[in-house]
Amino acid sequence: MTLPTGTQSRPPSSGAGAIRVMVVDDSAVIRGLLSKALEQDPDIEVVASVGNGQMAVNTAGRMEIDVIVLDIEMPVMDGLTALPLLLKASPRTRIVMASTLTRRGADITMKAMRAGAADYLPKPTATRDIHGADGFRQELVQKVKALGRAVRPAAPTGGTSGTGASTAASERPVRRPGDAPSANTRSAAPILRPVPRGFNPAIVAIGSSTGGPQALFEVIGALSPKRGGALSVPIIVTQHMPATFTTILAEHIARQCDIEAIEVSDGEVLRPGRVHIAPGQFHMVVGGNAASPVLRINQDPPENFCRPSVDPMMRSVVKAFGGRSLAVILTGMGHDGLSGCRQVVEAGGVVIAQDEASSVVWGMPGAVATGGLCSEVLPLAKLGPSVRKLLAH
Template sequence: MISHRLSSQTTAPAGDTVKVMVVDDSAIIRGFICRYLSEDSSIEVVTTANNGEVAVRMLKDNPQIEVVLLDIEMPVMDGLTALPKMIELRPDLQVIMASTLTKRNAEVSLRAMQHGAVDYVPKPETARSVNASIDFRREIVEKVKAWANRSRKKKGVPEVKDSSTKPAATNFARPTARPTGFAAPSRPAVKPAVVSSRQTTEVKSTSSASAIQLRKAARTKPQILAIGSSTGGPQALMKFFKGFKKKPSVPIVITQHMPATFTAILATHIGEATGWPSAEAKEGDTLMPGHVYVAPGDWHMQFVRGDGKVKVTLNQGPQENFCRPAVDPMYRSLIEIYGDRILGVILTGMGHDGLKGSRDIVKNGGTVFAQDEASSVVWGMPGAVSTAGLCSKVTPIDELGEQAEKQLDGGY
């Protein structure tokens, strides 16, 4: 059967569920994915397809579809070929690429995100591992709802409410490997930091009843730019760097929650977009001004000083905030070296990774900026630091790079 419609939830009131299409050439994989999504009462799989050509046709027949999970390697028409046809039909469609962890598929997935796809999901390599991977299940549920809600918010349509399903951390490890991955999806309650009134400015949050208290930025000129991001991070990073008029005169270090195969490709794409030297960090790398270092998937990236130089050190210590790599250990090690001369930037992402590290940066006299809620796919990580009163700027992503450049130049 080329495709089928799933009607178990067709009686649900319109708008109460996210409408999804699953596209994969494996009937077994389609079955698993449909089952996982349907277990969440806020998601409805309305149809499936086994190749891109059928998917395009089904999209025409099902205008209610909001999100598509799209495989890359399929017969007749592959995912990359189908993608622009889908976007042409439905510019508002949220397409999430699903691919196994190969270098080619990582490259295709990130290229697809430059041509209309919103995200990717690293898919286990076999049907058996898909069935065994609770983390894959959690990730597709989290991302489907996150992107659907972001699209609905832009249209002024009510967002789907959280169901009784409570997905925990998503990780990128292969079933036989040590786990690593995304932060826990829920944002913990965080008490705002106590800051004197002369140090703060109020910024209204679109979903929070209380105002965000902004700190004055440090007067010390930063010597390093340290960025943390997760869900929606690849696109946010590109927009962030686009705001720079020139190459920064300090090293740029990035922890993006991604699997190992993807982080090297991401670093290459950043280099191509900016023209700056950019690479996945390696053990012993010496930090150089204007160079970008991306933490490799499944490894925490930290730093040590020796012989007057700052070098990268990598480890596979325990996950922090359900992640490896994680932002907090990166920030901790930077504080020991740079003290108050750090500019930390927290971009879109689930959970609260970076909160502890940002608190320590501020405590030691450094500065933290965050992406605002309206431009974030998920306002978990940036929301945690913003509502804790740790930020000097909470800014739309299109403006955040320019603001960071001013801070690096000593403009605040």
């Protein structure tokens, strides 16, 4: 195979099941560091490394690529311009946007997610941060592997991956919302719990991760006053995102969904009809009681390797609202939210989750669904209407 000028690759060494990756960044140093971090995992093969969006589009049309790590700011053609062309040239490929931790970078990343990018990766601002940050390298590898498994499933080995993450069924299906179900979408139907008689939710708590922004726009948009009347309860959201990104997420939800949405500050009053989003790097919990709830933020240790984490939010919701808690778990890697949702159910509340076919990664929703905690497991388009129906009881 002959690669285009400016492209670097290594000889195939990981077998037919390796996830094939293209790295796109205008800095040759950054490309090299990203490629080195990826190639340390035996299940990943970096097959191309190019310096701008136009070269990426040309390469994607000629090579089999599972995942593209795509920079935003590049000469000739930037990442946001290249994104739809890459998806057209290689519809099966999943794209991770590499974005700097700036307001502009976060805003462009959010637009890219709405345009079809599968995920994003906050890019360190200095090469020494990439070289020396184990957390960044681990996140890069985990996201690439999760997004690559659907298009190039790993052969069964009976062991674990290079990062120690198992290839559990709940992590297999990785798709963009709207894709047709793939051969990997084959989990058995979960056993559902009945909605408790007289269930009257006082709060909606939503947890999401990989693919979450797109899902949040869909679900919260369906709850907008313009889609069926005033929202009578508060909504709280924990989305796995860094600082700055959560600020932009709140702004995009407010504009796109036509509903009041804020990034939470400590001591924020919990208001009906408003969406309250956990800030990056902080857990968000409900304080007080159902009569006078307030939101607190803290930097307690990460849970499930995440901060913000869904589990502490859910536990606090149960403490304040008991059986009047409605939990919604959307697309995401891992199992954050599982233990918190178990407490929701034990208190008499209700859990609903996004289904496997519409999830970008069916990790978090798959964990609560296969754990027997859900009253409904629904396609993304039906989740918002289901929440509205439960609120109308």
